Amino acid sequence: MLPALFPRLLLPMLILLAGCAVIQREAFEREHGPADPTRYDHATAPTAAQVSYRREIQPLLGKRCVVCHACYDAPCQLKLGSWEGIARGISPELVYDGTRLKEAPTTRLFADALRASEWREKGFAPVLNEREATPAANHTASLLYRALALKQAHPLPQVDVLPKDFDFGLDRKQSCPRIENFEDYARDKPLAGMPYGLPGLTQAEFDLVARWLEQGAPDEGPAPVPAAEQREVDNWERFLNGDSNKERLMSRYLYEHLFLGHLYVSGAKDANAYKLVRSATPPGQPIQLVATRRPFDDPGVLRVFYRLQRDQEPIVAKTHMPYRLDAERMTKYRGWFLKPDYTVAALPGYTAQTAANPLATFHEIPVNSRHRFLLDEAQFFVMNFIKGPVCRGQLALDVIEDRFWVFFTDPDEGAVSDANERVQREAAKLKLPAAWGSDAGLIKPWRAYAEQEEQFVRARTASLREVAQKRGGPALTMIWDGDGHNPNAALTIFRHFDSATVVKGLVGEPPKTAWVMGYNLFERVFYLLSAGFDVWGNIGHQLHSRLYMDFLRMEGETNFAMLLPQAVRKDTLSYWYRRDGDALERVLGMDAGVESAVPFRSDDPKTELFTLLKKRLGPALDTRLALGTYPDAALRRPLQALAAVQGASLDWMPEVAYLEVADSAGHPHYFSLLRDTGHFNVTHLLRESKGLAPDENRLTVVPGFVGAYPNALYQLKAADLPALTEAVRGLASEADYRRLADRFAVRRTRADFWAFSDVLHAAMQREGPIDGGLLDYNRLENR
Incomplete structure (x- = not known):
């Protein structure tokens, strides 16, 4: 009887709950006045007697709050690293949701909206007082103050391990109360004050934040950019906005590879980090951000300009990817992209089919130049797809081993050069998951990927065999030695279940598996997991990105295995792919079947190969983590x-x-x-x-x-x-x-x-x- 009555009771229950929410809001407004969503559209500078956000509040919140409230996985999307993030407030919508059927609207701070009132239109609720501007209301009508005060009133229980009522699971149900119903929330969850599940602020720290909120949360804005640093910014913006097709193609290539990084134009200890962005305005004018879902989406303007925008958030380790822009780097760019003799008759467009595949978009830039660009800071680019767009994700990371080593092919070695040119022609035909957008279906794209990958593997295998007949089998000389000095020549990747880290050097004991990445594989992984991956995408997009990465991991592992004697390859790959016959059959099919030219002498060729590779890298090998x-x-x-x-x-x-x-x-x-x-x-x-x-x-x-x-x-x-x-x-x-x-x-x-x-x-x-x-x-x- 009860199940039959439930559908008829549900609507009245929802109406009753909605009515209660309206009553609470109306009562709150009678006490504190109506909300003004524009109140924090712009910051008010503090007086000399008031608390400084830059010098006092931001460092404190960084040490106590940003350690949980940063990146896209911040609880309730509350980012507490900048004044603008505090003014934006909270949203119950999840960024990381592997079950969504439709793509979600993007909610990138400093990009998808610029003012608090714009975030209110996107469903964000305030944590600062947006009602009557009195010192008392700046406390009682501030969710931030109330959450901190709740912890002061109800500190953690004095136990070693907190009871199970404290849920620390990443997929826990979010509690994102609005200020109007915070009394009910505090009554139901008195131990949920902030910082959640950690000791509270000291009394002095709490009093400092309370005074700042009481004063209306003033902010003097970021410190002025030092004159020398600004000159470097101007110099780089001139370089990145040349008028020739060659310069514009170079700049687009650089932007699509550097957009996630923290770029530094100064070597000073307190140097600012910058983001490379697309703007509708040229250098010398205020940046008018072109905010698209992906860096290769159509900007919707006749011409974009590449600008350096100062990053206003604190540096957090999980998203920090530093990259230096200096005179030496500019000289390298000129040598790789501008000096070679090639012609760009017309600039490429932004259609999804081609823009999602850099091997098609940038085919006119010499392969050696692109390869050198990636190798020069290989850790940075691998870091982009290891931790760049995702702050968490078991689904994305269960495709890799927990620790493995990565080597790279040498762009100047003849066999590698031949293979790059031949394989690129086939790889440029591939359709990567981003080409289907962020609302991808579940079946049709996957079938297309599988068919294209099989065609590519056949072409790749044939090309490798032709190269082997011409130049001999895979040899140690095919592996980049860092030109004798570059520590990016070898990397170690650690997976930590749903996060990962990449470091320079061959860290730890020899691992079970290793990759060798050639140019075409390097670019495809970068565009699959960095430039083309959308954390707001639907389940189809996220699933296809994960499944496609299976192909690319197999390719990297097979590249390494082909350096081993042909007689041991099958057993080696069989050990790596135990209990999955289908995957084993696929990875064995990637082996070109040509004998290795490495001169093995032991009965443990894999361990010997690691030893030979370490010797080849020699002084370039980073040993700081040994x-x-x-x-x-x-x-x-x-x-x-x-x-x-x-x-x-x-x-x-x-x-x-x-x-x-x-x-x-x-x-x-x-x-x-x-x-x-x-x-x-x-x-x-x-x-x-x-x-x-x-x-x-x-x-x-x-x-x-x-x-x-x-x-x-x-x-x-x-x-x-x-x-x-x-x-x-x-x-x-x-x-x-x-x-x-x-x-x-x-x-x-x-x-x-x-x-x-x-x-x-x-x-x-x-x-x-x-x-x-x-x-x-x-x-x-x-x-």
Whole structure:
């Protein structure tokens, strides 16, 4: 009887709830006045006696709030790193939603709307007081103040591990209360004050924010750009906006590859970061942003101008991708793109079919030039598709192993040059997922990808065989050695379940798999996962991007496997693709079947190949993250013992942990513990647990900080390292890990958590002032 009545009761219930919301809003307006959504369209500069946002509030919110409220995955889309983000407010709409059937409207701060009132029209609710402008109302009608005050009134329970009422899952249901119903929210969830699930602000910190809000949240704006830095910006904008077709094609190519980066034109310690943007206005005029969903979408204006726009948000490690623009870089650009003798008769258009594939759009630029451009800062470009447009995403990352090495082909080697030219002609015909837009269907695009990929593989295989007949089989000379000095020659990629990190060098013990990336593969992965990927896209777009990446990973792995003796390739690939016969058949079909020209001498050719590659890279190989060369032997030896732990016990360890070790003199040293989860294969979509191989789990220990999302923080003395190793080796249950954490972890509930966090950030700044940034605590465990 009840199920039959439910549909008839649902509509009255919804009407009743809506009526309650209206009553609450009307009551709030009677007390505080009607809302003025334009109140924070522009900031009001503080007086000399008022609190400074730039000097006092922004640094404080950075250390206490931005560590959870940054990037697209900020709870309720509340970005607290800039005044404009605070003025924008909150939205219950999810950016990361792998189930949406239709593409969502983009909500990029500083791009898709520029004023608070414009964000209100897009459904964002305020966290500042937009009602009567009195000091009292600036508190009581401010969601930001009320959320911070709630934590002051109801601090964390004094326990080591918070009760299950605290939900820290990334897919938890969002609570995005509006100020009108905050009383009900606070009554129902008194322990949900901010910072959520972490210690509150000190009284002095809270009082500072309260005074700022009471004064109407003034902001003096960013500091003026230093004159020398502005001259460099002007110089680069002149260079990027030449009038010839050759210059314009170069600038479009640069923009589509650099748009996600933090660009630095000054080497000063406090230099500003810039974003390369498209503008409808030329240099010398205010930037009029051309905000399109993708960087290669039709701008809708007769001509775009490429401008450097100062980034107004704080640097966070999870999205920080630094790239230097200096005189040396400009000289390289001229040599790669302007000096070669080629003609651009007409500029390419922006139709989705061609614009989504750079091999078609930029076919007139010499392949060697494009290849050199990517190799010169290979870590930056790989970083773009490892962490650029996505702050989280198991769906996107379960296509790669937990740790693997990446090498690159040498653009000046004859066999590589021949293969690049031949394979590019076929690759330019491919239709990448972005060509179908962000509202892609589920079946038709996938069939097209599969058919095109099969055709491409056949053409690629034939081309590789022709090259082998002409120049010989795959040889070590095909691998780029960094020209003897460039540390981008070899990279290590770490996957941390739903995030990832890329670093220079061959870090850790030899991995199970490795990639060799040629130019065509490099460009296609970049456009698949960076330039063409849309986090607001529907399930079809996201699914096809993930499935297409299967093809590209197989291609990179096969490129590496072809350096091995032909006799061992099948067994090697079979081991990598255990329990998935279909994927194994596909990857075996990518092997050109030509014998390697590498002179192997051992009965373990894969390990020997890694040794030969290390020798080839020689002085270009970055060894800063090598534990074996850590200068303090008293720490190095016990940490090497910890790194030797392997197997199922590591299932209980976090993905990423930071370790502070005090040496015998009390000086702190910092290390990262990275769990490398074993897999039979990485081809199972949404069924990753089916492919796990616990006995193959490994632990990589490196000096410094790797990763941006620590799951755990440990603090101990050097004398305790053997005990930590034994505890990790003996893990067999959650209770075992609880005992480990009781002894070594700096839990989120510790009273001095924020003091320890400040120490960590200071250490990161010392060890990597360019690569560093604020950490993200959204994945911090509660165990």
